[in-house]
Amino acid sequence: MIQDLVVRWVVTALFALCATERVHGIAVGRLPWRGVVVHSLHALMALAMALMAWPRGADLPTTGPLVLFLLAAVWFTAVAARTAEHRRSSSYHALMMLAMAWMYALMTDGLLPAPVSVTGAGSDHGSSMPAMHMPGMPMSVVSVVEAPAGTPPLVTMLNWVLTIGSAVAGAWWLSELLARRRTKPPASGRAQLTIATQALMAAGMATMFAAMM
Template identity: 35%
Template structure:
């Protein structure tokens, strides 16, 4: 019988698979998209596919130095490429790319070592070894290093805030005259929903053992 964690993993897999298809479609098919936009979409697709595979046996080959470095470089790609673009408000440009950078950083952070080390596996539980379900529900075993738990907590809180921001941006404004953020979001509502769903799913992946 499926455990609650398995059900959450299945739901996250579906979410990330849909996000990967959307990002890949826009990365390949969007007419007039610049090189930076195409790379952005392809990085989002790669991250979504990796996230979808991570909880399952297929994802066991993901952890490694090369994969970790790849997503760490992807985390740097988003703010650094904003510096190269000449805009009237460079700070806003960089801030708008930080959620994507945080998602890539979270991916690299989870791949640095087996996530949830010390959390009992299904085989261990089936053998009758006492488990720590309460701790596993938070994605960490008892005795996890405090600095690591702080980094995980900061990434989780920031990604949850980004998720709420992205998911609510396409919603109709209560103001009689929508502000610039709502007008911009209205041009690509599905993109903002995808970004918000990815941020929410990534925050959950940081907490759920896999």
């Protein structure tokens, strides 16, 4: 869960826009079955991250979504390996799904070895995900979530890599959007909207990972 209420609402609105665009694309885009799968997975991803920003969302089960996004990453990897035409985009989508799976792994109690220290009103709790409310942890006892000195370096390193990588991806998609707008003739409105959604998704994911450190 993101602690800052303003940031929480901004992130929620951002992901809601992304999910709406993907659902709209399915409804009006006359997509092939592979496009429907891609849009559906990204819509689920956006909704999942919007829910993660809130206390009730952080209390939801994590195992099912973790498995779902791992399977999605495997599917995108298989598509990238088999189809040269979509190799770059499918590889990117596979990395996004792996990042989502990692986020759910951090939220799953007992899956990662190192807890964080939580100070609150009269009780101590452990969790592997700093700065976010964990499943099963009452909000009434949570006041501060801090990463202990014993947090595995690999966890910290991966969170930093995913934060920076998502921010870079968002900047790249933004530059791609600007380049498409300058072409003669400009890219279609549908294509520009899809690219803008990718930029927002990447920016939102960078924000979520930053909140976890």
